[in-house]
Amino acid sequence: MLVSRSLGALGSAVLAGVILAGCSTQANRAPVEDRGQSSSASSTVDVKSLPGAENAGKPGYYTIKPGDTLIRVGLEHGQSWKDIARWSNLDNPNAIEVGQVVRVVPPGRDASVASTSTGSGRTVAPVVVGGGAATTPTAPAATATPVPSAPPSSAPAASGADAVNFIWPASGSLIAGFDEQRNKGYDISGKAGDPVIAAADGRVVYAGAGLRGYGNLIILKHNNTYLTAYAHNQSLLVKEDQSVKKGQKIAEMGSTDADRVKLHFEVRRQGKPVDPSRYLPSR
Incomplete structure (x- = not known):
């Protein structure tokens, strides 16, 4: 009985140590x-x-x-x-x-x-950008669309001092459209290693894999109003605080934290995700 109890206590201590070690490793994976x-x-x-x-x-x-x-x-x-x-x-x-x-x-x-656009103090819900419902097109506009080999000309996004003319960030077919509840942007198909380009001039405010559901992610800040996000990349080619130009290759397409190779692309206006169709040129 004494041997059995000692072995049980020893096993519990070892298990607790493994759990604590695992928690410590997990906490160091993200920059925040x-x-x-x-x-x-x-x-x-x-x-x-x-x-x-x-x-x-x-x-x-x-x-x-x-x-x-x-x-x-x-x-x-x-x-x-x-x-x-x-x-x-x-x-x-x-x-x-x-x-x-x-x-x-x-x-x-x-x-x-x-603060009016996002509501100071409101709960930030996780953004679902992976498989399942998040990748299901919800309108005819979300069906696959052929893409010309050359980047199309940009279209005016909005009027005002902070207006930005965006271009498409990848040359693949649209496989999932914008849905405010289920998909915060566009999912664009491609092959592993396909180029991902900056949709407009901007500054890299995040490059890493610290945001669950996005995989290898780049966030560009274009001005005080607009951000764009580029998720699931295979590799990142830019660093935080780096300035980039419209059309510059910033990443290679991949499938990190996703069910297939694709680019998840978001346009955010003062932090709120908006339909990219309002800002990208027709193609």
Whole structure:
């Protein structure tokens, strides 16, 4: 009996060590740690003592929810996660707490106007861009469409100082169209290694694999209004803070975190995903 109990205790200790080691490895995979999953720990934290708590509910600020990372918060608010960390004076951007409040508009900018498009403090839901319902076309426009070999001329996206003329980011067929609930952009077919190009001039605000559901991802910021996202790449050819030109090859198409080789492409206006058909030229 004593031997059996000792072996049982030893096995439990070894199992606990393996679990802890696995958790430690997982936390280091993304540039921003997601600590919102630990509900038991967060329930004991005094929210009023968390950084930025005095700004909760104010325009231009966002309260961290379970499952958030700075990368996702940046994408949903049209900002670079590095800028959010700097504006929020985060000593360690790799550790954010549920209930913590971060600034999502630049200091000096009219926060009441900038925050109306995304709603400061609202819950950020995961964006589904993989297989299943997310890749099912929902309208005739989402059927496969042949693409000319040469990039088509760009079409005007909108009027105003921040208007951007976009081009198609890949020369494949459209296999899934925009659906506000199920697919936040376009899915474009291709072969592994096909070029992915920048849809417009911009700056790389994220390049990595730290956002679940997107695989190897690039996010470009074109101005204070527009971002574009390029997901599931096989390889990334640009780095964060790098400036790129319209038509420049920025990645190679792949199937990371996806059910097939494809490019998932999003256009975001002040952080909100919008139908790319409103901004891309006909082809």
